[in-house]
Structures are given as structure tokens and as C-alpha cells.
Amino acid sequence: xxxxxxxxxxxxxxxxxxxxxxxxxxxxxxxxxxxxxxxxxxxxxxxxxxxxxxxxxxxxxxxxxxxxxxxxxxxxxxxxxxxxxxxxxxxxxxxxxxxxxxxxxxxxxxxxxxxxxxxxxxxxxxxxxxxxxxxxxxxxxxxxxxxxxxxxxxxxxxxxxxxxxxxxxxxxxxxxxxxxxxxxxxxxxxxxxxxxxxxxxxxxxxxxxxxxxxxxxxxxxxxxxxxxxxxxxxxxxxxxxxxxxxxxxxxxxxxxxxxxxxxxxxxxxxxxxxxxxxxxxxxxxxxxxxxxxxxxxxxxxxxxxxxxxxxxxxxxxxxxxxxxxxxxxxxxxxxxxxxxxxxxxxx
Amino acid sequence: xxxxxxxxxxxxxxxxxxxxxxxxxxxxxxxxxxxxxxxxxxxxxxxxxxxxxxxxxxxxxxxxxxxxxxxxxxxxxxxxxxxxxxxxxxxxxxxxxxxxxxxxxxxxxxxxxxxxxxxxxxxxxxxxxxxxxxxxxxxxxxxxxxxxxxxxxxxxxxxxxxxxxxxxxxxxxxxxxxxxxxxxxxxxxxxxxxxxxxxxxxxxxxxxxxxxxxxxxxxxxxxxxxxxxxxxxxxxxxxxxxxxxxxxxxxxxxxxxxxxxxxxxxxxxxxxxxxxxxxxxxxxxxxxxxxxxxxxxxxxxxxxxxxxxxxxxxxxxxxxxxxxxxxxxxxxxxxxxxxxxxxxxxx
Numbered sequence: 001x002x003x004x005x006x007x008x009x010x011x012x013x014x015x016x017x018x019x020x021x022x023x024x025x026x027x028x029x030x031x032x033x034x035x036x037x038x039x040x041x042x043x044x045x046x047x048x049x050x051x052x053x054x055x056x057x058x059x060x061x062x063x064x065x066x067x068x069x070x071x072x073x074x075x076x077x078x079x080x081x082x083x084x085x086x087x088x089x090x091x092x093x094x095x096x097x098x099x100x101x102x103x104x105x106x107x108x109x110x111x112x113x114x115x116x117x118x119x120x121x122x123x124x125x126x127x128x129x130x131x132x133x134x135x136x137x138x139x140x141x142x143x144x145x146x147x148x149x150x151x152x153x154x155x156x157x158x159x160x161x162x163x164x165x166x167x168x169x170x171x172x173x174x175x176x177x178x179x180x181x182x183x184x185x186x187x188x189x190x191x192x193x194x195x196x197x198x199x200x201x202x203x204x205x206x207x208x209x210x211x212x213x214x215x216x217x218x219x220x221x222x223x224x225x226x227x228x229x230x231x232x233x234x235x236x237x238x239x240x241x242x243x244x245x246x247x248x249x250x251x252x253x254x255x256x257x258x259x260x261x262x263x264x265x266x267x268x269x270x271x272x273x274x275x276x277x278x279x280x281x282x283x284x285x286x287x288x289x290x291x292x293x294x295x296x297x298x299x300x301x302x303x304x305x306x307x308x309x310x311x312x313x314x315x316x317x318x319x320x321x322x323x324x325x326x327x328x329x330x331x332x333x334x335x336x337x338x339x340x341x342x343x344x345x346x347x
Numbered sequence: 348x349x350x351x352x353x354x355x356x357x358x359x360x361x362x363x364x365x366x367x368x369x370x371x372x373x374x375x376x377x378x379x380x381x382x383x384x385x386x387x388x389x390x391x392x393x394x395x396x397x398x399x400x401x402x403x404x405x406x407x408x409x410x411x412x413x414x415x416x417x418x419x420x421x422x423x424x425x426x427x428x429x430x431x432x433x434x435x436x437x438x439x440x441x442x443x444x445x446x447x448x449x450x451x452x453x454x455x456x457x458x459x460x461x462x463x464x465x466x467x468x469x470x471x472x473x474x475x476x477x478x479x480x481x482x483x484x485x486x487x488x489x490x491x492x493x494x495x496x497x498x499x500x501x502x503x504x505x506x507x508x509x510x511x512x513x514x515x516x517x518x519x520x521x522x523x524x525x526x527x528x529x530x531x532x533x534x535x536x537x538x539x540x541x542x543x544x545x546x547x548x549x550x551x552x553x554x555x556x557x558x559x560x561x562x563x564x565x566x567x568x569x570x571x572x573x574x575x576x577x578x579x580x581x582x583x584x585x586x587x588x589x590x591x592x593x594x595x596x597x598x599x600x601x602x603x604x605x606x607x608x609x610x611x612x613x614x615x616x617x618x619x620x621x622x623x624x625x626x627x628x629x630x631x632x633x634x635x636x637x638x639x640x641x642x643x644x645x646x647x648x649x650x651x652x653x654x655x656x657x658x659x660x661x662x663x664x665x666x667x668x669x670x671x672x673x674x675x676x677x678x679x680x681x682x683x684x685x686x687x688x689x690x691x692x693x694x
Contacts, residue, residue: 006410008439063353064460072432072444073425081419085446092355094457097419097444099432110441113411118465235639263640288636292582293610295642 005046008109014038018105019135022112026141064094065316066119068110070102070127070154075288076305077125080152083309084123091317093120100127108138120320121148123312126156134158150316152308154198162315163333164308168198168285171301171338172205175283176255178299178340180213182347184253184281188221188245190261199224202257202285220249225261235264242268252280259286263294266345282345285338296344304336311336352393355456361385365452366482369459373488411441412663413466415457417449417474417501422635423652424472427499430656431470438664440467447474455485467667468495470659473503481505497663499655501545509662510680511655515545515632518648518685519552522630523602525646525687527560529694531600531628535568535592537608546571549604549632567596572608582611589615599627606633610641613692629692632685643691651683658683 011018016035024031024039025048031039042048065088069077081097088095096119098110107127114122122142130136131154139159143149152164179187189206192199207217223245225238242265245251254269256262262284269280276282276296284291286300311334358365363382371378371386372395378386389395412435416424428444435442443466445457454474461469469489477483478501486506490496499511526534536553539546554564570592572585589612592598601616603609609631616627623629623643631638633647658681 062460072428073422075420078420078425081446085419085448089448089453094453094460095446096457096461097446099428099442099444101432101436106436106441110443113409113441113465114443118460260636267640289607290636290640293614293637294640 005043005048006109007048007112008105010039010042010046010048014042018108019137022108022141023137028137030137062118062120063092064096064119065313066111066114066122066124067095067097068100068107068114068122068124069097070100070125072097072099076153076303079287079305080125080309080312083306083311084313085309086306087310087313087317091313093313093317100130102128104129104133104135111138111142115142115147119147121150121316123150123152123309123316125152126154131156148316148319150312150319152312160331162312162319162331164312164315165333165335166198166303166308167335167337168201169205169208171285171303172202172255172257173209174205174338174340175285175301176206176209176253177212178346179253179255179281179283180209180215182253182281185215186221186249186251187253187255188223188249188251190223190225190242190245190254190256190265192257193224193226199257206255218249221245221251235260238264239268243272246272246274254280254282256282256284259284259288259290259294259298259300262286262298262345263290266294266296266298276345277347281347283340291341291343294345299343299346300341302339302341304339308336352390352395353456354395354459355452357386357389357393357395361389365455366484369455369488370484375484377484409465409467410439411443411466412660413458413461413469413471414442414444415447415454415461415469415471416444417447417472419444419446423500423650426634426652427472427656427659430653430658431660432656433653434657434660434664438660440660440664447477449475451476451480451482458485458489462489462494466494468497468663470497470499470656470663472499473501478503495663495666497659497666499659507678509659509666509678511659511662511683512680513545513650513655513683514685515548516552516555518632518650519549519602519604520556521552521685521687522632522648523553523556523600524559525693526600526602526628526630527556527562529600529628532562533565533568533596533598534600534602535570535596535598537570537572537589537592537601537603537612539604540571540573546604553602565596568592568598582607585611586615590619593619593621601627601629603629603631606631606635606637606641606645606647609633609645609692610637613641613643613645623692624694628694630687638688638690641692646690646693647688649686649688651686655683 007018007021011021020031021039024036085095098114100107107130136159143161150162155163155165191203210217254265262282266276266282269276274280283299287303287305291298291300354365354368358368367378368386371383432442445461447454454477483506490508497509502510502512538550557564601612609629613623613629616623621627630646634650634652638645638647
């Protein structure tokens, strides 16, 4: 049986990266002439069919939107997809979902696969590995070939396209100001590594709020959690770090960038004999189910995932249906305002 | 621009259902000759390209698995997808995900779209509407054309294919026996409508457990919740029904078919001055994040969503890679055993 050769197989055979193969096939000058020749000859030999998006766009409309998200076990992304679906269905579009699993290679492969005639355009959030490598050629080439992309949540300035983002900085600032106004003096932030822009911006908002109250931010109150701990399976290690944080500081306020951190922090506080909200008040960024059902229920900064999805779908479909007007140069960035929902973890 | 006509458009133009169009194009004798002629003529006029799965299968392998799930905002389905992905990636396959949104029409349209050259086989769970209508022609035709399907969780006997299911009946029985052994005398079940086999089987397990203790099941202790209440937005109405259940019966045990029901029941019990587990013990079917983080944490019957996904992917890929052996007649049903995880909502 004749099998279609894939980018991945070419990369494996020639012992180069998928990114290199992808660039070499597009004759990018980032790749040495020698490698380009080798890749192109190999692809020809095995009848690799490059991604002729422009060609397929001329001939048909699939009425399908391709969604690419970094991971599936995540309430926020589910809500975004729900929002995309709502608008897509109303306007006669289907959606299919591809998963990058936070991997650059998977992102490139899946985009290549979906772009190859299955969909009219992408709505996507960038994988962590891609953000670390800062290699965005696959997005730029897709756009250059005439297939529109709308990015949400995890976006980068380097890519010219429509974007939907949350106002992370001001959302965080609002939360920390609330804690300060409720009398907290020693507020810790539980956040992620900086290369995720959301972790960075929320930390920035935390620092700005403290500055408004003339409080110098204290590095020992900024707990940056390793990625792998943002999972239900690694709660024990997260708890250890939180116990250390509580034990070495006298904390009366916690701002967490997601609800798993917040719920775990409340549990740890309780185990140390601290009462929430009497001794420690807690606010979390969130778009999940834990906030409402935790005890006490969590005061949160809501991210409005569904609304982000709806806006992203509207931007994409508008662009798809007005493509003859040639407004490629005017990209829009929609900023979704966050909302502070007060529950029982604050006074 | 020439647009490809879709099943949906044909259905709308001729004012018939998508199912009728799909069957008429396949010349099914369930559809009147008149309608078949009309649909076929229309399809020809607009160059509708029917789904030539068999043809596309002969020519290429996509190395992609199509997953069709009823809804995305659901931790169980996310876990299944994670399991499928793990095995698929290990064996060199990609996955793409389609959503039926519990709609028969969307299920038919999405399967048609994915089957049309994008994927090698399906892993799917049937939509509620399809289960209600009992119209399974789209599954049977896909299988007959040579594209394998593996079904998980929501399956039906009428379709001959590989299946992965949870032992719902025995899982429920185990949970209720545990409550009985811990001294509960008046156990209520909070379940779904019967047309979802999971609700039916779990209710059956509940009744069998009571019978082992010579307890006659009491209809007023069986609370069947309307579908639309299985959502975070309709918790208020769910609470009202639970208050009624508690007020009109003296209940010392609750078995819930999902964790949202259980967590809400604990909240209602608390508001009525009952303590969990002292006055009321609670066990829930679950594969979510609420169980661990609720107060008290929930004793659950774990569904092992990830394991279901792994098994389903193994079944499908094995079948795809051994297709020349002609074992079409031997379908396998893998039953995943549930596991009782004791936490603080039982004594």
C-alpha cells in the first residue's frame, strides 16, 4: 500500500528537525543550500505533497474552522471551544480541534495536516514549546498563503493577525488592589514561569497594585511554580512548596494565577491552622468549576473563556466572508475585560 | 467562487432531514423512491461528492485518528482524549477532534467531513439525540465502507464494532454496597434519565445492591435529573430538587451518578443542618477534579477515562495495522473495571 510521506518521516530519515524540513521545503534562506537540496530531493523522491493552501482556497470552501489548542484537560480551553462552536454553528460553520500538547513539532504537523484542504482558517493558542523556541514560521507562512489565523490568550507581537486576549495585567492588579483594600499587608502571588506571557503579565499587575499602596514587592512572596506542577497529579509537590511559603512568611493574602493553586493554598492554610478568609484572604484567576464548589468558595477574576471563543470566531468568519475587500493590513486585537466575582474567600 | 455543496444544504433546499439525504444518497430502501430520485438529482446538479471512504482508503493512509465526542466541557471526555493521544502519539498517529454537541445532525455532518479523506478511523461516543432517535445508519455505513470505528462509554448493541465500556452496573453496586456496609439504611440515588445507558445501568446496580440487603427500592428515593441540569449554570434548579428530596425523606446515604450532583447534594445537606459523613454519607461516580478538592473530599467510583482512551486507541490502531488479516467478524468489547476511592464523605 502506497503511503503518503509526512514531514515527520522526512525529518526522521534525514535526521533534521521538523522545522528545518518545513522551512527547507519552502526554500527558506534560514536553511543552508545543502540541506534545502537534500530535503527537496528526498521529498520529490517520495512524492511529498507540500501544503498548497492557496490552491485549495481558490477551489473550495470547507465551511470548517480548525482550532489548535495546547491541551485538552483544561476548563479554560473547553470554554473557549464552546464559545467558538456557538458562533460557528450560528453562522453555518463546523469546527475541528487539533491538539499541540504544548509541543512545537505537533503544532507544525497538525497545522500542516488541517491546512491541507480540511479547513478555511485557524483559531489557535500557541504551545509553550513554540513560545520558548520563538519559532513562528508556521504561523507566518500559513497567513502568507492566504489562510487567516485568529490567536487567543497566548499570542505574540511578532505575528500579524487578529487576536483576542484577556487583560491579564489589569485583572491581576484589580484582584491585588481588592486584597489591599480589604486590609491585607503581606500578599503572596502564586504564579507560573515568566515565558508564559500570562504568568508574566499577572505578576506585573501584582507588583503595580502593591506600588499603588507604596509597598515594595518582596521576592520571597513571589512563588513561581514549575509547569509540571500545574496538573492534578502533582498536587503533593505543590503542597510542599506552599507549606514552605507559609512557614517562612507571615502571609495574610494570596493571589493565585489559577484556581488549582488557590484551592491547594487554602487547603495548606487550613492544615497550618489558618482560617480563610479570617487569617488569609484568597483571590484567584479562574474559569473553572472548582471556584464555586470549593469550601470556602473562591473569589475570582473571571477570564470569560466562552466570550473569548465567541469573539475569536466572529473575527475569523468576518475575515473569511469579506476576503475580497483586501483588509489584510488591518488586524484587530480584542481585549476582553476581566470581572471580579466576590465569594467567600475574601472578607 | 465555486462552493462545495454540503449534506446540510441539500437537506435545507429540499426540506428533508440530513439523515434522509444521507440515506437517499446511499440509495437506502428506507427512503421512498421519489425522495431518493429528488435527492440524487439535486446532488448531481450541484456536483455533490459523496463520501468515498473505500476509495480514499485504498490510496493513502492519513495516520490520523478522528475522535467524535458529545461535548467538550466535560472532564471525563478530556481524560479519554488524553488517553487516546498518549497511545496515538506513541504509535505515530495524530488525532483530530470533532464535536457532536449531543446533536444527531452534527454527528452525521462531522463524521461525513472527517471520513472524507482526513482520517483512517474513528473513536467515538454517541450523542444523546442519536441514542434517542436510535438512528445508527451513519455508523453502520462508515463501517461497511471499510473505515473502522471504536466506540467508548456510550455504545449500543446494534452496532458491530470494537467497544470500550465501564462496568457501570457493578461500579454502582459496589458503591451502594459500601454505603450499606457502613450502616446506611435510607439511600437515595441521584441519576439521569434512563435513555442514557449509563444512568440506567447505574440505577440497576443501585437496586441490585439494595436487594442483596433485602431492602425494597423506594421510588421516592430515586431522583432522575433532567439533562439540562447537568451543567454548571443550572445548579439552582438542581438544588431545589435536592432540598425537596431531603425534606420529604429521612436520608442517611446518597449515591450520585456524577460529582456535580454529589457536591451539590453535600452543599444542600449542609444548608439543612446535616453533617457529611456523620448524618449523611455520600459516594459519587466520577472522573473529575471536584472530588479531591471538595470539602469534605468525596468518596468516588473512578471511571478511569484515560485508561478507556488508551484501550480504545490500541484497539483502533491494531485494527488499522492488521486490516489484511480479515478479522472483521471478531469485534472486541473491553470492560474497564471501576475502582472505589475512599475519601472523607463516607465514615
